[in-house]
Amino acid sequence: MNRIQTNRIKDKAFQYFGVFCTFFGLAMLAVFVLDVLRKGIHRIDWDFISNLPSRFPEKAGIFTALMGTCWILILTAIIAIPIGVAAGIYLEEYGKRNRFAAILEINITNLAGIPSIIYGLLGLEIFVRIAGLGQSVLAGALTLSLLVLPIIIVSTRESIRAVPRSLREASLALGASKWQTIWNQVLPAGGGGILTGVILALSRAVGEAAPLIVVGALAYVPFAPSTPLDEFSVLPIQIYNWVSRPQQGFVTNSAAAIIILLIVTFLMNGIAIYFRSRWQKKVKW
Amino acid sequence: MNKIILAVVITTLAACGGSKEEKTPESGTESLSGNISIDGSSTVYPISEAVAEEFRKEAPSVKVTVGLSGTGGGFKKFSRGEIDINDASRTIKEEEMALCKEHNIDYIELEVGYDGLVVVVHPQNNWVNEITVAELKKIWEPEAQGKIKYWNQIRPEWPKEEIHLYGAGVESGTYDYFTEAIVGKSHSSRGDYTGSEDDNVLVQGVSGDKNSLGFFGLAYFEENKAKLKAVAVDDQNDANGKGGILPSVETVLNKSYAPLSRPLFIYVNSKAVQRPEVIRFVDFYLASAPELTKAVGFVPLRPEEYKAQQDKFAQYHSSKK
Numbered sequence: 001m002n003r004i005q006t007n008r009i010k011d012k013a014f015q016y017f018g019v020f021c022t023f024f025g026l027a028m029l030a031v032f033v034l035d036v037l038r039k040g041i042h043r044i045d046w047d048f049i050s051n052l053p054s055r056f057p058e059k060a061g062i063f064t065a066l067m068g069t070c071w072i073l074i075l076t077a078i079i080a081i082p083i084g085v086a087a088g089i090y091l092e093e094y095g096k097r098n099r100f101a102a103i104l105e106i107n108i109t110n111l112a113g114i115p116s117i118i119y120g121l122l123g124l125e126i127f128v129r130i131a132g133l134g135q136s137v138l139a140g141a142l143t144l145s146l147l148v149l150p151i152i153i154v155s156t157r158e159s160i161r162a163v164p165r166s167l168r169e170a171s172l173a174l175g176a177s178k179w180q181t182i183w184n185q186v187l188p189a190g191g192g193g194i195l196t197g198v199i200l201a202l203s204r205a206v207g208e209a210a211p212l213i214v215v216g217a218l219a220y221v222p223f224a225p226s227t228p229l230d231e232f233s234v235l236p237i238q239i240y241n242w243v244s245r246p247q248q249g250f251v252t253n254s255a256a257a258i259i260i261l262l263i264v265t266f267l268m269n270g271i272a273i274y275f276r277s278r279w280q281k282k283v284k285w
Numbered sequence: 286m287n288k289i290i291l292a293v294v295i296t297t298l299a300a301c302g303g304s305k306e307e308k309t310p311e312s313g314t315e316s317l318s319g320n321i322s323i324d325g326s327s328t329v330y331p332i333s334e335a336v337a338e339e340f341r342k343e344a345p346s347v348k349v350t351v352g353l354s355g356t357g358g359g360f361k362k363f364s365r366g367e368i369d370i371n372d373a374s375r376t377i378k379e380e381e382m383a384l385c386k387e388h389n390i391d392y393i394e395l396e397v398g399y400d401g402l403v404v405v406v407h408p409q410n411n412w413v414n415e416i417t418v419a420e421l422k423k424i425w426e427p428e429a430q431g432k433i434k435y436w437n438q439i440r441p442e443w444p445k446e447e448i449h450l451y452g453a454g455v456e457s458g459t460y461d462y463f464t465e466a467i468v469g470k471s472h473s474s475r476g477d478y479t480g481s482e483d484d485n486v487l488v489q490g491v492s493g494d495k496n497s498l499g500f501f502g503l504a505y506f507e508e509n510k511a512k513l514k515a516v517a518v519d520d521q522n523d524a525n526g527k528g529g530i531l532p533s534v535e536t537v538l539n540k541s542y543a544p545l546s547r548p549l550f551i552y553v554n555s556k557a558v559q560r561p562e563v564i565r566f567v568d569f570y571l572a573s574a575p576e577l578t579k580a581v582g583f584v585p586l587r588p589e590e591y592k593a594q595q596d597k598f599a600q601y602h603s604s605k606k
Binding site: 216231 | 333
């Protein structure tokens with residue numbers, strides 16, 4: 001066997017290894033989704049979605065938790081997207097490449113790796129106590145905004161860095177100011193990537209329970225929040241609460257709530273993909 | 286803004302509600318409003334949830350919320366006056382008392398029910414039927430780590446099979462209680478066991494492992510009886526029942542299942558008991574606890590014990606007026 005043949009074998013082996021890795025992840029996901037569907041799908045009906053929490057598993061519903069999740073999602077998006085995208089633009093377009101920038105960059109990347117419960121403790125001290133927001137949806141959303149900011153910043157930077165330099169130069173050559181260039185050329189061109197980052201960030205926020213428990217999200221709330229200062233519950237906390245209850249009925253409920261949470265996430269991803277593909281059609285270089 | 290409105294509503298209610306309440310305690314509930322915030326133990330959570338759910342029918346405009354940040358986490362908020370009632374699966378610790386004092390928080394402790402901790406083995410385990418507290422201590426104490434590995438090290442007639450341990454995670458009040466009762470020192474045990482805060486995980490572990498021994502709440506045993514075998518516990522004190530005693534509603538209630546039955550508490554803030562809706566809620570809690578603790582899988586106190594708690598509370602809130 002000569003060297004070319006061994007290399008071909010190695011090549012094939014790596015290819016199969018790659019296929020295996022891809023399907024391994026997907027298979028695990030499929031097993032999990034099927035298991036949850038089998039356990040919980042029969043439990044989902046309108047009552048389950050519209051009922052308040054209850055001690056009877058068959059009467060308990062997720063209405064307040066679902067509403068809380070929607071509030072958290074919207075508020076987190078409103079707070080985190082502008083700040084994150086703006087920070088990303090500053091770092092990439094305006095910030096100077098010096099030591100300070102390097103330290104800033106390392107710290108932002110590090111922030112993305114901090115366990116979420118630490119953000120919960122931070123949020124409890126700053127937003128709940130010092131800022132006096134109490135155990136409110138707003139305090140929860142601010143905490144989760146901190147949690148997802150690094151993801152948005154990093155993805156914004158990556159996607160505007162991928163915008164060709166020639167595009168910026170052409171815009172500047174035509175007399176556009178720096179801001180006009182960013183707003184009219186760079187952001188639309190990088191929009192798809194930014195949107196992907198935003199969706200990843202919000203999907204993460206929707207699935208968090210630990211930091212919100214610390215901040216003071218509750219498990220039994222008999223009303224949906226009507227202002228950002230109301231108390232709230234979210235789906236992951238309801239799931240966490242139900243899955244550890246002794247009665248089998250609650251475990252079924254938690255499977256059903258997981259399905260709803262998955263649907264919320266899939267819907268969000270779907271909307272984002274739709275907008276991204278429309279966006280990309282518009283951008284012509 | 287919301288808070289200010291709330292505070293105004295509460296103070297006006299507290300100012301004018303008190304005397305009305307005394308004259309017509311039953312019909313007065315309709316007009317009650319305000320917020321009651323409860324947090325604390327996830328063990329006690331199902332009881333508070335059930336009471337809050339029933340109270341909604343009693344006083345629809347009172348908003349009761351219940352959280353589950355754990356007994357310790359709840360006491361942290363309680364000691365800062367951030368919540369009205371704390372659910373607790375153990376009594377308050379000295380340092381928590383000190384914190385309350387520091388923030389000028391006075392409180393009353395009320396027992397609302399009992400929980401039994403069950404020592405369980407795999408159903409095919411035919412050698413263990415009863416175990417003494419001393420033997421449990423030998424298994425669980427910190428010195429046993431890495432040493433007590435086989436069943437026959439505990440009792441020579443038991444087989445030379447490995448023993449696999451399952452128990453509550455170190456963050457839970459259940460762990461504190463078990464170690465206090467068995468090892469003699471709270472929060473101290475061997476570390477080489479499978480721990481989980483989720484008792485359902487422990488049920489799975491014990492029921493799938495022939496050489497297992499574990500402990501968790503009575504409600505989890507009752508729901509999974511077919512997959513588990515409870516072990517009778519002998520505290521070698523004949524005053525509260527001779528020999529090994531199996532956990533059940535009766536033995537927990539008559540206190541013969543010692544030392545592994547524990548009381549569950551609620552702690553009520555003294556400022557909160559000046560509000561009529563809180564008084565009404567706590568009264569309702571104690572009045573409905575006999576039925577509701579049972580419904581969610583715990584053991585109620587005896588009627589005279591509930592009466593004692595009610596009297597204690599009545600005395601407390603009238604002294605705070």
